[in-house]
Amino acid sequence: MQPLLLNRSWFLKLLCFFSLAMSGLTASAIELTGITNSHDPSTLIREDDTYFHFTTGEGLWYSTSTNLTHWENPNTVFGDSWPNWINDAVPGFEGEFWAPDVIQIGNYYYLYYSVSTFGTSESAIGVVRTPSLKNPTWEDLGMVVQSYGGVNEINAIDPAVFRDHDGRVYMSYGSWFGGLGVAEVDQATGKLAGPVTHIYGGGHDSIEAPYITRNGDYYYLFFTRGTCCQGADSTYRVQVARSQSVFGPYTGERNLLPNEDGHRKGPGHIGVLKQDGCNYVSTHYYDLSDNGTAKLDIQMMTYLNGWPSMTHNFDTIVQCGGVTEGMYSFTSRHSGKALEVAYASTDNGANIVQYDYFGGLHQNWYVIDQGTGNYSLINAGSLKSMDVWEASTSAGANIAQWDYWGGAGQRWSLNPVGNYVEVQSDLSGHVLDVSGWSSENQANITQWHPTGGENQQWMMIRQ
Known part of the structure; x- marks a missing residue:
C-alpha cells in the first residue's frame, strides 16, 4: 500500500560537524530513501530499534525506519473507519487526518491528530494511544479540544507536544483565524490539564503549524507562514520566536527556513528529535525536481547566540556527545x-x-x-x-x-x-x-x- 497524502496535506564526529557547519565547507546532505512522501510530519520518535514518522494522510498513516534515512512499511492507525465522535465534531469529514504529533507518556505512546475541512475553523484535535508502536493496539481517547467555525477562534488543528525540563507536557496548536495557543496536558488522561493560552498570531494572519522546544533558559516557538499545498507554488516558510515562559510572550520573530532552498520549496511543520545530544529537525518540503511532490526532510539544528540554526551539511547520523531523551x-x-x-x-x-x-x-x-x-x-x-x-x-x-x-x-x-x-x-x-x-x-x-x-x-x- 502506498500512503495517500492530503493536498493540505560521544565527540570527534561532533567536532567534525561543527567544523563543516561553521567554516562553510560543503558536506553531503543525508539522503532519504524509500517512502519519503510526507506533509505535516510529526516529531520523529523511536521505540527500541525503530523510528516512526506519522504524517497527514488518509486513515492517519505512518512509516518506519531503522536508521532515520530509509523509510518503509506504510500503515494506518484507523484504516477506512474512524471514531464516531469525529462525524459530530466535523460534519463532512472524509477520513483525511491532518498534522499528527506523538509523545511517550508513561507506558503509552500518545498520538494527537486533527480533523477539519480545508479553509474553515470547524475543527477538532483528538488523541489515540498504544502501549507499543511496533505492535500497536490503538485506543482512541476522544476529543482534546474543538473549534466551532468562528473567525477569531484558535483553530483546533496542527497539534504539537513536548516535555519541558520539569517533566510537564504541553500541546501547542492553531492556525490562521485566532492564531496559536498552548495548554498543559494531563499526563493521566492525555487531555488538557488547564485552559488554553493564546501565544501568537491572530486576525486571520498567515500562521500555523506551531512547535515549541526548550534549550537552556528559552522556549522556542517555531511556526509556518505563507500558504501550503500548492506544490512548487507554495509560499510556506518557517519562522521562530522565543520566550522565557512557555506561555509567552514570544518575541524577536526571525526567518529560519526560507521559502526556497535549492530544490526544496515551501518547508513547513517542524518537529525536533533530541537524540545522542543532537537536534534532528523533521519538516516537509515540495520537491522542485519531482513535480512539487511533498517529501520528508531531516536537518540538524544547533544554537548560535541564543537562536537556532539549521543545516543539511551532515551526511550520516552522528553522536553529539549526549543521551537521547x-x-x-x-x-x-x-x-x-x-x-x-x-x-x-x-x-x-x-x-x-x-x-x-x-x-x-x-x-x-x-x-x-x-x-x-x-x-x-x-x-x-x-x-x-x-x-x-x-x-x-x-x-x-x-x-x-x-x-x-x-x-x-x-x-x-x-x-x-x-x-x-x-x-x-x-x-x-x-x-x-x-x-x-x-x-x-x-x-x-x-x-x-x-x-x-x-x-x-x-x-x-x-x-
Missing part, C-alpha cells in the same frame, strides 16, 4: 537493582533507593536534555525531580525527589563509563552511590565523590 530505568552495575522512589511515594522529600526492577512507573525516569550538557531526571510515577536533599554539597547527602525548581541540585550530567553512566550532580560534583555497597532492596542512594566503583555506575535501559 526518553523514559529510562537506571540499574546498578553493582547490585542489579533499579533506582526508584521509595514506596512509590508522591511526596516531596521521599528518598531515592534501589529495588528489584518490576516495571513500576516509580522505577522509571524521564531523561530531559536541557541543551546545556545537563539533564533533568523526572520520576515517571510522581513527576517530581531527582534532587540533592537540602541542596547539600556534602558527600553522603541523601538523594530524594522534590518539585522541580531548576536549581543546580536538580541538574545532572550523565558521564559514560563503558556501557554504563555515572550520574553526577551539577551542584556538588558528586555522583549517585549505592550507600555502603549494599545489595539489599531499599538501600539508600546518596551522593559521594567519584571513586570509579561499580556502586556508582548505572545501566540506562530505554523503556
